Amino acid sequence: MSKSVLFELGVEELPARFINNALAQLEEKTAQWLKEQRVPFGEITGFATPRRLAVKITEVEEKQPDIEEEAKGPAKKIALDDEGNWTKAAIGFSKGQGKSVEDIYFKEINGTEYVHVNKFIEGEQTTKLLEDFREVFLSLTFPKNMRWGNRDLRYARPIRWMVAIFGKEIIPFSIEGVNTGNRSFGHRFLGSETTIVDADQYESLLKDEYVIASVEERKAEILSQLKQLEKENDWKLILDEGLLDEVTHLVEYPTVFSGEFSEEFLEVPEEALITSMKEHQRYFPVRSSNGRLLPCFVGVRNGDDQYIDTVARGNEKVLKARLKDAQFFFEEDQKGSIDEKMQKLSRMVYQEELGTLADKVQRIIAITGKIGEWVGLEAEQMTKAKRAAEICKFDLVTQMVDEFTELQGVMGEKYARIFGEEEEVAMAINEHYMPRQASGAVPSTTIGSIVSIADKLDTIVGSISIGIIPTGSQDPYGLRRQALGILQTLTAQGWSIPVEKLIDLVHQFYYELDLPTREKKDVRNDLQEFFQVRAAYLMKEDEIDPDVVEAVLATGIGVYPxxxxxxxxxxxxxxxxxxxxxxxxxxxxxxxxxxxxxxxxxxxxxxxxxxxxxxxxxxxxxxxxxxxxxxxxxxxxxxxxxxxxxxxxxxxxxxxxxxxxxxxxxxxxxxxxxxxxxxxxxxxxxxxxxxxxx
Known part of the structure; x- marks a missing residue:
């Protein structure tokens, strides 16, 4: 007879960013563990909220299947002596299999006879095996762990309770003094303690205590409420998938609400408003049906709709303070001039061995000029390109970017327009950070592309010159992404510049400027290898076979497109x-x-x-x-x-x-x-x- 099994690990609130990976691990490790234990099972369903990780397994048999298997022993000539008596080797083999020499028979394999016995292994009771499931919980890994009290265990958050039941039977084990049982806990404020009398009733019992345990169901409920709000108000919400995932993992019982802010804040660039709402408050910004940003926002409460208006008003006050800061920063940043802000870059260290941001800017200007020559920029365009390179980092000293670091480049473009810079120069300031993610958009303009490549080349060559080379998952300067960005930009622009020519240009600059660097030949080899690995990665992403990739890169990258x-x-x-x-x-x-x-x-x-x-x-x-x-x-x-x-x-x-x-x-x-x-x-x-x- 089969039953369902439920394991639930109750913890203090987990960071939202931990949950997806932890749940995937739990499901995968559960399946692997059951297979290793030879326990037949049906489906595995994972559950996760900020306060719990759980897994339910259906159709779990009460006992491992019995096994009958054939065991092979020594060859016949070793098993019998010259007089036909059993040797110690044969006797020892049969005993080791829980049998006697009377159970031995011979079987020919590739022309040689070998000793064999049939043995029977009785399956263990599943209940006993499930007591070791604690090892699955302990094997979960997290980006960051902590200790609590005088405990030795390092875990994402303190463990508060555990549920472990096979059908209705409790499976006993403990972790750091917390014993398993059949008691779980509902919503921290709306729910209460509940007894899970049967594993199959887990979801319904938690719903009674204001907890939607299924991540998919909780996300679908939030999305449904958001869509309903859109329909009622003729709004168009800015539904960022990452924010939706995060909000899903911040609540156990979601209720959507909306609020407003003063229209005066709309004078602040909308990117700053949207960033403040999304990144700081986890709100969904609102646009009108024709795409105009509205002085409204939508949030998700962890609870029911009681006093929801009061909740909305409270959130409005919090957001108002945030937007007041953004408004102040925007107004203050417009004081002075770009050149005055540029002077501050000489006091900002870029990298201890590579100088200040002002030093980096000077290198970007020089690299930009050379690339501009190679792509055939005319005099007017060259002047714009060098101006864009000269001021590409000025917004790093603004208060807005200091508060909202993700707006670097975005605010630079906007401030450049305000200060009267030409449109192509302003656009290039923003575009030179592109692509911002591995699969992000590349610069669309010629000047933006040149400055983007120049900046990224300086970062990569400078880092590798002083020995900062990405290893494994460690890439603190994002060098891999930046190398991919260079190759993608070269492809988008269709420029016939060999990658090696770009590498050598910047590599030589470092020696001419007498910057700290390792052995010249070693640096050059490391740079070549680094870019070739990135080129191979991009081509394999485009489903080009690995052996063909190896063939075309055998003598270098050359002109990547x-x-x-x-x-x-x-x-x-x-x-x-x-x-x-x-x-x-x-x-x-x-x-x-x-x-x-x-x-x-x-x-x-x-x-x-x-x-x-x-x-x-x-x-x-x-x-x-x-x-x-x-x-x-x-x-x-x-x-x-x-x-x-x-x-x-x-x-x-x-x-x-x-x-x-x-x-x-x-x-x-x-x-x-x-x-x-x-x-x-x-x-x-x-x-x-x-x-x-x-």
Whole structure:
């Protein structure tokens, strides 16, 4: 007979950001633990609120299944002595399996007979096994742990109660002096203690005590109430999914309410108002049906609708104080000038070994100028780009950004307009922080893209130069995200600038400025590897096969958009049977070219027409091929290489490359090396697994 099992861990309020991961761990570890214990079960359902983590398992059998299995022992020649008596090895084996020698039989395996016995293992009672479930609770990990009282255990929050029942039977165990039982607790203010008489009644009993235990149901209830409020007022709420998740994990029994604030605050940039409402108060901002921000907000109460108007008024007072601060900051920040604010950057340390923010800005200006030259900026645009670079960090000294750090760049753009800067300059101040997340939008303007790349390059090269290299999950400066941003921006703009050229530009700046740095060669290698790993990551995200990624990155990244285009082309060619002959020819060249000592060819040493034919074909293709590569035309470049396939096959059919004559042998290898250098410029074709596709 099967029953349901319920485990509930009651704690002090968990941080909302802990809950999703903790619940996922609990469900996954529960399933794994049950399988390890050989306990048959049906479905696992997890529950979580700020004050509890719980899991219910249905159709749990009362007993492990019995097991009958065959155990293999020593070979027959070891199990029996010369007189046919059982040896100590056979006797010891049978005893170890809980059997006697009378239970032994022989079974042939690969021509040799071995001792075997059949043994029966009776399944244990599930109730007894479930007492060890405490280890699942103890195995949960959290971003931050704490101790309480004189306890030794470090956990997210103090444990206050535990429920553990199999059907209606209590499963006994304890953690740090807290014993399991069948008593749970409802809403901290509206509910009371309740007895879980049956695991299947868990959700309904908690609902009676003003707790919606299901995360999905609680979230759906909040969303339903928000949509109803929208409909009643003809509003359009700014429904941020992250905020909705957070609010869901802050309440056990949600009730939505709305409030208002003075229209005078709408003079403050809406980004500041929205940030204050969302980040500081966990409110949903409100827009009109035509998209205009309204002086209203929506919150979620942890409780019922009793005295909800009073709750709304109280929240209005709190928000008013927040918005008053934002209004004050906005007005104060407009005093003085941008240049006055820029002077403060010289007193703000960017990184102890890399100088102040003013020092960083000077490097950004220099890098911006060089990139501007490479992309062909005209004089007027270059002036704007350098101005954007010069003032890109000025808003970091404003009171608004000091209070709302997530508004850096956003407020810079707005203040730049107020102070009379040109529109492209103002936009670039905001865009140079893009992309703000790994999958975020890249800069849309040319100037914004240049300053963005310059800033990120300086951060990455500077950090790696002094030994700050991301390891594992540790990346305090967000270097991985910034490297991805550079590659994504280069792709979006379609700029033909090799990544290595950008790296070398900034790397050299650090030596010219005599900034602290490690061994030059080591830094350069670390930078190259760091960017190649990021390029590989991006291409794999675009579902380009790993072996193709390895092939196109074998000799470096080069112009990333073109390198990615080569990878996409090779993925297509992998599926094209007509390309097999080309691959075989070029691959054979790559294999033998490794033995060449030089690439200097003397046509006078050729002994047959096929050597001359291949050499002439290569000379005809080489310049056109290199021009296609320089123009980032991978399809045309590969077409040119493909023209060499027949001359290569003819060459190998008629020519012994490893000739006994040393001069002839080296000359033939040199010819292959010249061709191989062109092939490698496209990709290491031998790194691609072609055979499985043809």
């Amino acid at each position: 073109a390198t990615k285009a080569k990878a996409i082309l090779l993925v297509e060619k992998r599926q094209d049977p007509s390309f097999k002959s080309v691959h075989e020819a070029l691959g054979r060249v790559l294999n033998l070219a490794r033995k060449a000592e030089s690439a200097k060819v003397d046509p006078k040493l050729f002994e047959n027409d096929k050597e001359h034919g291949l050499f002439n074909a290569y000379q005809n293709v080489h310049d056109v091929y290199r021009k296609s590569m320089q123009n980032n035309q991978p399809q045309d470049a590969l077409n040119r290489l493909s023209e060499l396939a027949k001359p290569i096959h003819d060459f190998f059919d008629e020519t012994m490359v490893m000739a006994e004559d040393e001069a002839i042998r080296h000359n033939r290898l040199a010819l292959l090396k010249q061709i191989a250098e062109d092939v490698y410029a496209f990709a290491d074709l031998n790194a691609i697994e072609w055979k499985q596709q043809f």
